[in-house]
Amino acid sequence: MFGRSAITLPDLCTSLADAVIRLDSKASTKTYRAIVERLSDADREELSAALPPLIPALEQVALGNGGLLATLVAGLIEQGADPLPVLPVLVERLSTGLELAAQFGVLAEKLGDKVAAPTSADEYRDLRERVVRAAPGSGLSVEEAGEITQAWFTVNDWIPSLLLPLQQKVARQALPDRERLTAAAAAMTPHAEDAAWLFGLLEVLDDEPLLVLHRPTNRAFDLTISGVSDNFQLHTLLAATLIGDEARGLLPGEPPEAAWVASATDGELMPEGGIHGRFYLADAQGETIWNESRPADIPLLGDHRVIVLDPPPYERSWNLGRAYPLMRPEIVLNRILPADEAAGWATRVAPAA
Secondary structure, eight states: OOOSOSSOHHHHHHHHHHHHHTTOHHHHHHHHHHHHHHGGGOOHHHHHHHSGGGHHHHHHSOGGGOHHHHHHHHHHHHHTOOOGGGHHHHHHHHHHHHHHHHHHHHHHGGGOSOOOOOOSHHHHHHHHHHHHHHSTTTTOOHHHHHHHHHHHHHGGGTTHHHHTGGGSHHHHHHOSSHHHHHHHHHHHTTTOHHHHHHHHHHTOOSSEEEEEEETTTTEEEEEEEESOOSHHHHHHHHHHHHBSOGGGTOBOSOOOOHHHHHHHHTSOSSOTTOEEOOOEEEOTTSOBOOTTSOGGGSOEETTEEEEEEEOOSSOOEESOSOSOTTOOOEEEEEEEOOHHHHHHHHTTSOOOO
């Protein structure tokens, strides 16, 4: 069932979880290496069966000791394991860790010079005591100071365990406690680059209605988007979807090059010569929709996010087709609105500047 080896990944992961819970570092290291060696022989079924046995260890391991385990989970998911069984525990551990680390971030300026990770028990105790002194009146105990210090230096090791699955639509849709995790990631974005990447994934829209008006032709389009990371990517995908056969009601203009579209979907991230814009994007209030922002930032008009397309006032180009290499976007043209319906939408948006 699970390939050539008699010892399967689920067996090995069960042993690893037991060793982690027992704090047996020697057995943990040996089993971890055996898991890595086994990965190349495992199919998707075996990979998926290997994740649930790790849940008890993910629940119980100290945040500061769990980085290697979280990295293993990310690796199994990247190889093809179904991430859904481990999402609840990963969200809980990461939310808690980010919340604790953010408390350290608030105190960081009061600690003086840039704080380095402690390399010994004495350095750890010294830093913990400095944290307590830096938070007078907060009621922070030595134990709590230790928790936020540990989180500050180690929570980043856990973030990839969610960066990988959240590039899959099924995982984003199944994610529990999204609001808590989003708030925790947002609080840490000034302090940790990986937290910003996590926050970006939590802002991704799926199965989101989008109404696009093209002012020069008075045409309008009803679309649905999923898995689009930013408006650079959205800009390219809109051009690829809407520029085409005018007899069918699509837009005039030069379609984006195939390499640009590939870079925005599943091809090389940075096409030679960069990607060139085809439109100027505004929202229903007439405000510029900046490529650097996200589809989630586009305001709603009723129950639709609305984009108004105008000719670009100047040439604009960018290098990167998509921000998350493994996330596959979807953009579906549901229908081209009839002229009277398009005209009705046009009366609801701000006139051209």
